[in-house]
Amino acid sequence: MTEVRRERADAARNRRAILAATERLLAEHPPEQVSMERIAAAAGVGKGTVFHRFGSRAGLMRELMLERAHALRESVTDGPPPLGPGAPPGQRLLAFLDAVVDVVGRNKGLLAALGQAAAAPRDPQKDSREQHSVYGFWHGHISALIAEERPDLDAELLAHILLGALQNKPIVHLLGQGEAQRLAVSLRLLVTGMLEA
Template sequence: MTEVRRERADAARNRRAILEAGERLLAEYPPEQVSMERIAAAAGVGKGTVFHRFGSRAGLMRELMVERAHALREAVTDGPPPLGPGAAPRDRLLAFLDAVVDVVGRNKGLLAALGETVTASCDAPDDAREQHSVYGFWHGHLRALIAEERPDLDAELLAHILLSALQNGPVVRLLGQGEAQRLGASLRLLATGALEA
């Protein structure tokens, strides 16, 4: 029993070390320079451990994004308004868009590394994009707020359109140049215009 417990503790420690190494490297280097080998070396584990734990580079990038988006999810479900429950749907929607832009703006390297995976899944016949946990939660939350504020709108499609700006090449480049506030203002404008149309 102690042996199993120690293995689990080692696995948890390795997972944390790999994720922290990935975050550090993505903050220092362009995504294309952050390989699984480099992450393994920075984490002090073998490359096989990284592949065993995350399956692929895309799997590791997804897990990093999930980790970074977790705090936002908690704020949305349990935090104070306007991001959390208790505010009007329009106020929550605008606060959520601001928060998403903040997460994406602070994690440009990760978004760029993750972008290929999410974009490639857009055309998947099994609608793999919906299975992506971060995107799925963000989309579902936006869709619900839009539908609550304006039941007459196509909330499903509008939520996809608002989020698609975060996966657009020129927009990602703007984020890389520190233009998160510009993106946030434009998304708020689009959302407000749609809700008032």
């Protein structure tokens, strides 16, 4: 029993180390320079451990993005206001968009790596679950806050438009130049104008 616990603890520690090393390397280097071998060395594990845990480079990138998105989801559902419950919907919407830009901005290398991995063969069922768990939650949260603040607006479509801006190539390039704050300010202006119109 102790042996099993130690193995589980080791596996959890290795997972955390691999994800942290991946994020650090993507922040410091272009995605094409971040190989599985380099990630393994930075995490202090064997390359086989990385492949065993994540299956492929694309799987590792998706797992990292999902982990960051999950942390944001916890802040939205259980954290303090204005990101968490308790603030007016307009304030929560602005705080959420700020948080999304922060996640995307800190993980710009990750987004680029995910874009490169898009051409690889993928599992449509798994991708659908992943998309639902990230995009679906973000879209649902944004559209609910818009609808609560301005029931007269097409909240569902507006949420797609706001999130679509983050997947736009010029915006991704802007984030790659370290201009997340500029994007956050512009999104705030758009949303404030939309809610007050």
